[in-house]
Amino acid sequence: MNFQERKQIIIEKIETNGSVDVKELAVLLNTSEITVRRDLAVLAEKGLIFRTHGGAMKLSLSYDPVDFVNKSAVRGEQKEHICQIAATFIKEGDVVFLDCGSTVYRICPFIRNMRIKVVTNSIPIVNALLNSSVSLNFAGGEIDMERQASHGQIAVEHFARYRADKAFLGVDGISLTNGLSASSEKEAEISSTLAKYAKETFLLCDSRKFEKDKYLPFAPINMANYLITDTEADASLMKQYECLGIKILQ
Structure with missing residues (x-):
């Protein structure tokens, strides 16, 4: 090992x-x-x-910002595989929405040298892309210290001012019965907004989140155009998801 x-x-x-x-x-x-x-x-x-x-x-969940990096490192190989695939869909000149998920964060090394515009509510993503070729646009609002991100009505209104070629979103839970679910209303609101104002939406989701429902179901699976996951995902389940109108990429 x-x-x-x-x-x-x-x-x-x-x-x-x-x-x-x-x-x-x-x-x-x-x-x-x-x-x-x-x-x-x-x-x-x-x-x-x-x-x-x-x-x-x-590390403490309550105050230490590097805990986000710690969370992102869990199942790191799977998340890296997912983000490598996701990055292949981004082209020079694109406007891209990135949410504050720990999986989405792992896309940063793959896009640092691209001349694109990124609109995000994630402080770690902003930090990771500073001094790169990427043009950054941060959605302001109230800061969630645990998520290291802005949320609330101001952040939603900020995203709504722009139109993106692609949006890349994490998701807390996904199931055939209840679709996409989030751990809080503010996360669900951001995800819905990004999907609404992007031409194409990609869910970045490792296989451990499948068939798990969180606190707030907020959208059908086909809110997104693509679901990118790792190779551990059950093939028969992925076929059932595709029947609901989303394309699976592994």
């Missing part, structure tokens, strides 16, 4: 449990405690975890 594979497992474990110890990780990863300590040191240096005496713990 290489470092990238161990990194994903370590971050997922910490994200789920809040903390881990070295001995537990050594057993889980089938490797030595020395290797685990070295991996934890690297992850702590990158700001993805907080190193403790006997292991590591999750």
Whole structure:
């Protein structure tokens, strides 16, 4: 098992449990405690975890902005695969809406050298694309500290002033029965607005979110034109989604 594979497992474990110890990780990863300590040191240096005496713990959700990067790193290989596909649809000169999802954030390295305009409500995306070839337009409004993004009526009105060639959205839940669902009204409102004012809409969704309903169902699956996911998605389920009017890309 290489470092990238161990990194994903370590971050997922910490994200789920809040903390881990070295001995537990050594057993889980089938490797030595020395290797685990070295991996934890690297992850702590990158700001993805907080190193403790006997292991590591999750960064605070309440105030530490690097927690967003920590969340984005969970299932990082799957998210990177999704965003590589998504980036192939963006062309020079495009106007692109990007929402504040942790999966959408992973598209930034693939578009930094493109002469496009990005309109977003995500602070991490703005930071990732500063000093790049991308022209940035930030939707203002009230800042959600956990999501590191602007929300509310001002942000919605800002997006509504523009027209995009493509919109790329994350989604908290998706199911055949209830369509797309969000964890809050403000997230649902932003997603609906971006889809409304874009020529084409892409959902970026890793396979663990399928057939899971969150707090607020807000739109049918075919609100988007495309659903981009990872190769772990169930083929028969993807065919059922396509029957509802959305094209699946893996």
